[in-house]
Amino acid sequence: MPRIRVEVDGVPYEDDVEPRLLLVHYLRDRLGKVGTPVGCDTSNCGACTVLLDGLSAKSCSVLAVQADGHEVTTVEGLGTGARPHPMQRAFHEEHALQCGYCTPGMIMAAIDLLRENADPSDEEIRDGLEGNLCRCTGYQNIVRAVRGAAGEMRQGAPEREVSP
Amino acid sequence: MSEIAPEALAEKAAEDAPVSSPDPAREIGAPRRRSEDARLITGRTRWTDNLQPPGTLHVAFLRSPHAHARIVSVDVEQARARPGVVAVFSGADLAEEQGGLPCAWTVTEDMKTPLHPPMAVDEVRHVGEPVACVVARDRYAAVDALEEIDIDYEPLPAVVDMEQAVRDGTPLVHADLGTNESYRWVFENGDVDAALRDAPVVLERRYVQQRLIPTAMEPRAVLCEPDGEDFTLTSATQIPHILRLMLATVTQIPEHRIRVVAPDVGGGFGSKLQVYGEEVLCLLLARRLGRPVKWTESRSEGNQATHHGRDQIQRLTLAADRDGRIRGLKVDLLADMGAYLMLVTPGVPLLGAFMFNGIYKMDAYSFTCTGVFTTKTPTDAYRGAGRPEATFGIERLMDELAAELDLDPIEVRRRNWIRHEEFPYDTIAGLTYDSGNYEAATDRALALFEYDKLRAEQADRRERRDGVQLGIGVSTFTEMCGLAPSRVLGSLSYGAGGWEHASVRVLPSGKVEVVTGSSAHGQGHETAWAQIAADRLGVPFEDVKVLHGDTAVSPKGMDTYGSRSLAVGGIALYGACDKVVDKARKVAAHLLEAAEDDLEFDAGRFSVRGVREAGATLQEVALAAFAAHDLPDGVEPSLDSDATYDPDNFSFPHGTHLCAAEVDTETGMVKLRSYVAVDDVGSVVNPLIVEGQVHGGLAQGIAQALYEEAVYDAEGNLTTTTMADYLVPSAADLPEFVTDRTETPATSNPLGVKGVGEAGTIASTPAVVNAIVDALRHLGVDDVPMPCTPERVWRALREAFDENPEPSTGTAPGAGGGLGSAGGAQ
Numbered sequence: 005m006p007r008i009r010v011e012v013d014g015v016p017y018e019d020d021v022e023p024r025l026l027l028v029h030y031l032r033d034r035l036g037k038v039g040t041p042v043g044c045d046t047s048n049c050g051a052c053t054v055l056l057d058g059l060s061a062k063s064c065s066v067l068a069v070q071a072d073g074h075e076v077t078t079v080e081g082l083g084t085g086a087r088p089h090p091m092q093r094a095f096h097e098e099h100a101l102q103c104g105y106c107t108p109g110m111i112m113a114a115i116d117l118l119r120e121n122a123d124p125s126d127e128e129i130r131d132g133l134e135g136n137l138c139r140c141t142g143y144q145n146i147v148r149a150v151r152g153a154a155g156e157m158r159q160g161a162p163e164r165e166v167s168p
Numbered sequence: 169m170s171e172i173a174p175e176a177l178a179e180k181a182a183e184d185a186p187v188s189s190p191d192p193a194r195e196i197g198a199p200r201r202r203s204e205d206a207r208l209i210t211g212r213t214r215w216t217d218n219l220q221p222p223g224t225l226h227v228a229f230l231r232s233p234h235a236h237a238r239i240v241s242v243d244v245e246q247a248r249a250r251p252g253v254v255a256v257f258s259g260a261d262l263a264e265e266q267g268g269l270p271c272a273w274t275v276t277e278d279m280k281t282p283l284h285p286p287m288a289v290d291e292v293r294h295v296g297e298p299v300a301c302v303v304a305r306d307r308y309a310a311v312d313a314l315e316e317i318d319i320d321y322e323p324l325p326a327v328v329d330m331e332q333a334v335r336d337g338t339p340l341v342h343a344d345l346g347t348n349e350s351y352r353w354v355f356e357n358g359d360v361d362a363a364l365r366d367a368p369v370v371l372e373r374r375y376v377q378q379r380l381i382p383t384a385m386e387p388r389a390v391l392c393e394p395d396g397e398d399f400t401l402t403s404a405t406q407i408p409h410i411l412r413l414m415l416a417t418v419t420q421i422p423e424h425r426i427r428v429v430a431p432d433v434g435g436g437f438g439s440k441l442q443v444y445g446e447e448v449l450c451l452l453l454a455r456r457l458g459r460p461v462k463w464t465e466s467r468s469e470g471n472q473a474t475h476h477g478r479d480q481i482q483r484l485t486l487a488a489d490r491d492g493r494i495r496g497l498k499v500d501l502l503a504d505m506g507a508y509l510m511l512v513t514p515g516v517p518l519l520g521a522f523m524f525n526g527i528y529k530m531d532a533y534s535f536t537c538t539g540v541f542t543t544k545t546p547t548d549a550y551r552g553a554g555r556p557e558a559t560f561g562i563e564r565l566m567d568e569l570a571a572e573l574d575l576d577p578i579e580v581r582r583r584n585w586i587r588h589e590e591f592p593y594d595t596i597a598g599l600t601y602d603s604g605n606y607e608a609a610t611d612r613a614l615a616l617f618e619y620d621k622l623r624a625e626q627a628d629r630r631e632r633r634d635g636v637q638l639g640i641g642v643s644t645f646t647e648m649c650g651l652a653p654s655r656v657l658g659s660l661s662y663g664a665g666g667w668e669h670a671s672v673r674v675l676p677s678g679k680v681e682v683v684t685g686s687s688a689h690g691q692g693h694e695t696a697w698a699q700i701a702a703d704r705l706g707v708p709f710e711d712v713k714v715l716h717g718d719t720a721v722s723p724k725g726m727d728t729y730g731s732r733s734l735a736v737g738g739i740a741l742y743g744a745c746d747k748v749v750d751k752a753r754k755v756a757a758h759l760l761e762a763a764e765d766d767l768e769f770d771a772g773r774f775s776v777r778g779v780r781e782a783g784a785t786l787q788e789v790a791l792a793a794f795a796a797h798d799l800p801d802g803v804e805p806s807l808d809s810d811a812t813y814d815p816d817n818f819s820f821p822h823g824t825h826l827c828a829a830e831v832d833t834e835t836g837m838v839k840l841r842s843y844v845a846v847d848d849v850g851s852v853v854n855p856l857i858v859e860g861q862v863h864g865g866l867a868q869g870i871a872q873a874l875y876e877e878a879v880y881d882a883e884g885n886l887t888t889t890t891m892a893d894y895l896v897p898s899a900a901d902l903p904e905f906v907t908d909r910t911e912t913p914a915t916s917n918p919l920g921v922k923g924v925g926e927a928g929t930i931a932s933t934p935a936v937v938n939a940i941v942d943a944l945r946h947l948g949v950d951d952v953p954m955p956c957t958p959e960r961v962w963r964a965l966r967e968a969f970d971e972n973p974e975p976s977t978g979t980a981p982g983a984g985g986g987l988g989s990a991g992g993a994q
Contacts, residue, residue: 022308033306038218039211041434043385044467048891051385078211085206092209096201099856102864103690104208105385105434111209130899137891139385139435140690142863142928143899 008072012037013081021068027061028052030068031078039080040108043137050136053109054078060116062109062135079108082115091115094153095146102140110136114150122158126151187911193771195703196919199856202695204688207432214431216389216404217464224391225254227453227463228310229446230300230317231472232292235326235543235884236341239290239299239319247302247316252309255457256317258300259287265452267418269508270443272663273515279351279539282342284508286418286445292321293341293507294545295886296472298445303453303461326884330481330502330540341507341541350505350539351514355521357596358532360487363496367487371568377557378954379479379504379878381888382550383896384689386434387465388474390447392454399454402429403447406436407727408687410664412719414443414511415451426451430717433689437868438549439474440689441729442511446473468889476878477550479504480517480557484524486565487532492573492580496532499524499561505539506546512553513546514539515662519554519648522597526562527606527646527822528584533596543884549729551868552926555647556933563643563934564951571945577642577938578610578619585644592915599648601820602915605848606644609910613824613846616906622828622842630946638841639829639943643935646822649923650735650916654814667814668732669724670740672701672748674807676794678787680705680712682744685725686737687717691925692857693733697741699853700919704745705786706772724812731923734853735819739917743811751807752789758800759784759792819914819922823847825931829939833947836962838874838940840903847927848910851920855909858924862907865928871897872929873936877955895955948972 005020012035021030031037031054040063043051047065054063055077063076083089091111094100101107110133117124117132124132129150130143138146191197207213242258259266269284287298300317304310325339332338333348341348364370384404391402399421405411408428416423433440446463453461465473485498503517521535566584570577586593588605595601619640626638651657654665669685682701686693698712705712715721726736749769756774757764760782767774775783784792789807792798796805828841845862852858875895879887888894913920933954940956941949948968952961 024308029307032218033220036220037211038215039213041213041215041217041386043387044891046467046890046892049385049467049896079209080211083210085210085212088209095209096205099202099860101205101208102692102860103385103433103435104204104213105215107208108211126904130902134898134900137385137896137898139383139437139868139896140864141860142865142867142905143902144863144905145860147899147904 006069008069010071010074010076012076013078023067023069025068026064027066027068027071028063031063031076037078037080040078041105043105048137049106050113051106051109053112053136055112055116058119060113079111082111090156091153094149094156098145098149098152100141100145100149106136106138110138110146114153117150118154118157123154187909195699195709196853198699198854200695200699200709200854201856202692203698204692204694215386215434216391216402216431219391219402221393221460224460224462225303225305225457226307226310227450227461228302228307228314229298230314231469232288232295232297232299234292234321234323235295236324237292237321238324239288239292240322241320242300243318244300246318247313250309250313250316252305253302253313254305255303256300256313259285259289262287262449262452263289265419266448269445269448270414270418270511271509271513273512274661275353275514275518276351279514280345280347280349281509282345286448293543295884296469296545297507301449303457307464326543328542328544328880328882328884330504330542333540333542334502334538341543348541350509350541353518353537355535355597357598358496360496360498360532360534363487363532364485364498367495368490369488369572371486371565371572373484373565373568375482375484375561375564376953377478377480377482377560379547380477380550380872380876381471381878381894382437382439382474382477383894384435384437384439387467387470388440388444388446389462389464390450391460391462392450393460394454394458398425398427399451400427400429401447401451402431404433404440405430406433406440406687406689406729408717408719409685409725409727411443411447415448418448419451421451427718427720430687436689437551438477438553438729441549442475467891471889471894472545472886475510475548476506476545477547478557479547482557482561484561484565486569488569490573492569492575492583494528494530494584496530497524499535501537503537503539504544504547505541506544507541508546510546510548513548515660516547516549516553517557520558522599522648523555523558524562525595525597526559527586527644528562529586530596544880545886551865551929553730555926556869556930559643559645559647559930560934563645564938567642567938567941568950578614581642581644600817601646602817603912604646604820604822605910605912606822606824609822609846609848610644610824612908612910613826613844616846616908617826617842617844619826635834636830636832637943639831639939639941641827641829641935641937641939641942643825643931643938645825645931646820647927647930648818648820649731649926650815650819651730651732652818653816664726665814666726666736667812668726668737668740669810669812670737670744671810672744672808674748674786674790676791678707678711678790680707682712682714682741683722684714684716684737684741685722685727686733687725687727688733689728691728691733692854696734696853696857697738700738700741701745704742705748706770707786731925734921735917735923736813736815738853738919738921739815740811740813742919743813744809747809747811748807751809752786754800754803755789755793756784759789815916817916819850819916821847821849821922821924821927823927823931825935827935827939829936829943831940831943831961833965836958836960836965838956838961840870840936842906843903844906845928845931846908846910847924848912849924849927850914850922851911852909853921859907861924862928863905865926866905866932867897867902869929869932870902870936873933873954873956875901875955
């Protein structure tokens, strides 16, 4: 079995893995990083989206061996409940989640969207998140949250506590 | 999107049914951000598949590739020899103990209910039915071993078409039943035949509610942990309490030996209101093997094995006078049960029996539904369950009636709907609508939508023969929710009641635990229930913790579906809080040396009437009750209270939805230009959560109109097994919604609440299809089957053009070339 070295949310790991092992299963089953869920098996839903060297990737469509030598950031590495990432805070403030299953992937994809376009229009947000499906919200509050987070992130807003 | 409409109109509507502005001192009505979010936005969640107790074995199921076949032989020996495989079972191996999956709704005395083994033994009746399973040390090993199982099938004829299935001589899904008809259920009130015979206007229509796949984002997952004679089953379910009872019934394991946990559950929409074979089998496997076993569904597995929704053929006949007044409505349905009757399969279409009349008055009504077996995945509840189908039927008919009489679709509705001063109103379908104000909601929607302006633009586009035509769709709907009064369920032969339970525990420190029998899976009960308790008890919101979703923690409940949680469970909580205050009052009176009747309770504090300074807070009373050093004789040292609430009536949210659709007559492409939803869900506990529920409901209803369909081929193969084939809309596929509310409190419960979970889905599908048809009606189109894909829209245009190449006004399809002329070449 090949050996891989991966840094996940700032922690280095070294493991022997089957060549066919999906990155998302490596994260969930081997590392216990279960914050990244699986929603489909055809890379349509985007629930498993993580950042691979800062770029969004659907971790169900990446083999663990392909992550060898790379850095992975999951939703667990973004922020905590008390000190969330601006995107996490915006999702909370704008009620951009209900069941929350798509939320980790949606947040990671939204962060990558803002990396490419720091001030997207609503239409650009909708197009940019096309690869991430949500069944609960109808997307309207997600668009609002991404717009809000974009404004905050452009101003380099410091992390602050979540309002009730 | 629509600009805010003329102030005058909006104000008039607001006067009729004003939305109460939240009192800043009150929790009820406050737009609280959700306390659930913290764990969900940081990935600190407890989805069932996240759980991995030591020694957990993984289960994989081998599923039938045939729609219908006899199982001749099953050879699992090779699979057993695979590395890491602990056990392999066929249906025959478990036949003695697996029993049959339950159907809790025997809708008629002679309903045909076939045995539904969790794992097929002799015969498979739909693609995706489990036939064998592997238990292995990890999920990869389990799936690998499935390939080594050898099954010999003898194919039998598939039964795919419902109308064909009920004809004589058609192959049978269940040979032993002698028919593909499960039941025929009839409701009649008034002489509908006379109405149809005598009325000057009679419209007959056939509408198809396509089959849908609910598609909760979290696939199903089950974990069962054995502990001696006890079992803890964790499942991505909406119904931990019902599931516990049903697992005990099916497996004969005593109910008190089974604990069911619904941890974080990633959506349900009805698909997790079920007792699934995989749940029963994981319990049996854990018992056999004495180790934790876990199964997690893949999406393409789930599309075949998790129940589907809708799927009915409606034959509707509407009789009316020339002035548009409805005389009678006749409804004749074929409802596809799929291969088996699951938990509430046969009852789902019958919920529509009470809703086909909508918000309208009429003299006569008849409803007949025939439940039909086919060799497809069983159907069951999907968001709205019976009411979207009915609302679609009546709201499409109202637009057809308006067109027939050359009336505005709003006007024809006004002439028929129940006026606000007529409530409570006994409907032709036998319900009593307690409250409503259809005028107010409609006026508000018209103002927000800028109805007149859009009608003018529509006329202009028609005049100009624009390639892109504009249509306006109307849906003035109501629904029955808050399921359900137990007596009504009993009269419909449902297998259980419709009450809900809550208990409130006041801890020694004055903090409060709320235990609810509702089982949230995205609805935000942890927030909304805390608001209710904080409001009623006068304690800080932060001091309330809501516990749910575990039968060991919350032993009583009827769970979450049918927009029932607030209208039933919320009222149970309200009642439990009142009991806490009543108990506390006795203790407070003793502490304050006053008569109980002289005490006031306000903002969490008891005080002697007229003597504000003498008082005791609920927290002080709780501590006194805990210490129990000085309680009045006969008073128990506890403020804890329970309440079980059984509603007297359903609740009836209503609203007016307006949709403007641009339809490209050359390509058939539909673009939703604007969508206005004004909903009246009664009083509101948390407007933020309510708005979110409406948004999500709209998305699902619009998805039925435009995008989604579970498709089977002639051999009974599901061709939409993946998310690549089954089109769940993305952000790019949906418009921005304009939502607003009017507020007519329900009179059937003390909070005045009605329920909001399904309203958006119920209302929106006909609004969208009505808009599309309205855009094309002058071109001869009077229906487009759902989902209204570009191809179907284009075909509807083409057929209309072929029938009448020169309609009186408007453009012919394909006049500008493109798809129209190419496909229409003669």
